[in-house]
Amino acid sequence: MMSDSPSNPAPKVPRGLLIVMTGASGVGKGTLREQWLKDQDVFYSTSWTTREPREGEVNGREYVFVTPEEFLTKASQNGFLEHAQFVGNHYGTPIEPIEAALERGQDVVLEIEVEGAMQVKERMGEEAVLVFIMPPSLTELRRRLTGRATETPDRIEKRLTRATDEIREAHRFRYVVVNDDLDRAVREMRAVQQAERAAQKRREDWTPEDYAATEAVQRVHSRNLSAAELEKVVSS
């Protein structure tokens, strides 16, 4: 067996994919992510937040729950890949574990709001695979947020107001997956991941699945989306 040496270095592992799921609160990002990633060894980034834990949430699992002072200290030390305020609280993605995972070839998934996703796009450029998760309508989004029963009526209204602005930004992201039928949305997320991996390979190494995924993602490319369609979602 050949050993690693300066003249014979170990082959470099391709970097993992950085996949960013974004979209309105309550659209189903978390639900979709759990289904999509259940059989995969992907690095899911645990965010920091200053909001209060909900019943059942565990520090270090759903979020790292911190004080505003702790959050701002980390931000001032450039400890976040991105961070944003969302309806009165700070949320941010710690940068170090992400870089480490990408370097060792592991795919990384972020689940964040739209302002943070735009920061990732700015900072990471084409490397970031940005997927906007779209609700079938604002009425259905309200139903989901109300049904989840984690927010007061006042906070639901604030999240819905923010959602209207967020949905109007959907065309800025590479893909738009509509989360009406959860199983179809999961299949589309799998296709995005496979197509993006295929794009890193030489064409002659593509499998039939790579070709199929690359064709399938054409249907969820954001260039298919018109401004009129976005307005239809926010007014329905």
Ligand SMILES: Nc1ncnc2c1ncn2[C@@H]1O[C@H](COP(=O)(O)OP(=O)(O)OP(=O)(O)O)[C@@H](O)[C@H]1O
């Ligand atoms: N395709 C779907 N059809 C019907 N209900 C759904 C669907 N996807 C998710 N839901 C429901 O919508 C609610 C909100 O889902 P979830 O908490 O996953 O949203 P989220 O986008 O992660 O929210 P947040 O951004 O606030 O964390 C949950 O009660 C979930 O069961």
Ligand SMILES: Nc1nc2c(ncn2[C@@H]2O[C@H](COP(=O)(O)O)[C@@H](O)[C@H]2O)c(=O)[nH]1
């Ligand atoms: N910009 C960021 N947004 C984040 C991050 N972690 C979560 N989020 C998003 O915030 C809202 C509200 O979340 P909730 O848990 O209070 O319902 C939602 O859209 C999350 O996706 C982050 O690190 N950065």
